[in-house]
Amino acid sequence: MSVVRDKTPKQRDRALSQLLIDSVIDYAIFQLDKDGIVSSWNPGAERIKGYKATEIIGEHFSRFYTDEDRAAGVPVRALETAARAGKFEAEGWRVRKDGSRFWASVVIDPIRDDTGELLGFAKVTRDITERMEGQRILRETQEQLALSQRLEAVGQLSGGIAHDFNNLLMIILGNLETAQRGVQAMGGVNASVLRALANATRGAQRASSLTSRLLAFSRRQPLNPKTLDLNKYL
Known part of the structure; x- marks a missing residue:
């Protein structure tokens, strides 16, 4: 009985967290395994990037990057930095399913178990194209x-x-x-x-x-x- 009582709050917390993530549509929130393969996908990610969960889960997250960034190894370095420093933050162009680009604010956090072993990454992406355009107009x-x-x-x-x-x-x-x-x-x-x-x-x-x-x-x-x-x- 003690095991059941211990698991129930954790299950409840996980369900609540997932419900919260699924209710967010202004942010793309998803998980990657330690190799960069997409393992979860929220409605915000579908809205911002254009992929349905069934289309993108199991694919490498580098497809969201431009050809130039992929060739330069930007996706790989992002995961390496997150794993080494505990967080990766950046802004840059990202590519939607239809090939259009948007300016993104990206945060990647490593996910580790109780022993510190790397299990994967949590990635949050926000479309800030309008903000960037506003800043450009202000500069001009x-x-x-x-x-x-x-x-x-x-x-x-x-x-x-x-x-x-x-x-x-x-x-x-x-x-x-x-x-x-x-x-x-x-x-x-x-x-x-x-x-x-x-x-x-x-x-x-x-x-x-x-x-x-x-x-x-x-x-x-x-x-x-x-x-x-x-x-x-x-």
Whole structure:
């Protein structure tokens, strides 16, 4: 009778544990033997991975990994780490029955008997694809914000420089126009001097147009880009 009384609570605990595992659908919870062969399968595993228990029990768990990870020996190392360190945790791509991939959070714990002998492994997998996608969107948003802030700083800097440079150009243009009028009034002056003054004036006017564009950029005004042949001014 003492043996019966001892077994009954254990059986009750096992049944309760199995009932709890079977009620979980957001986590794939299953067991592996010490060689990595699937020995149990809960409804959450079926929902996440797409295999029915009759299809997957008796198969090696490496089929849930990508071809690249299998070739690199990732499944084997996961079990070795769990057995050696007492736990294995990782995130990575996993493959469903239909071939589609999902980003998984994985925990593997070793199962040992009272003497410490390894019997197998308990594996819990969670699909965190949506969380990963949310983190990616957050990173991109943060990068875009940082870029926008850098552009704003560049715009403010270029606006200040362009404003000061434009003031200098106005002085240069004013003096060039005065010089042209003075030369023309003198008469008999070498035509090359007039051409040089005219070229200098055109160059200053184009530089003024460029500073206006820089000012427009700093104020976020729409620009009207045009092709410019720099060889004409070299």
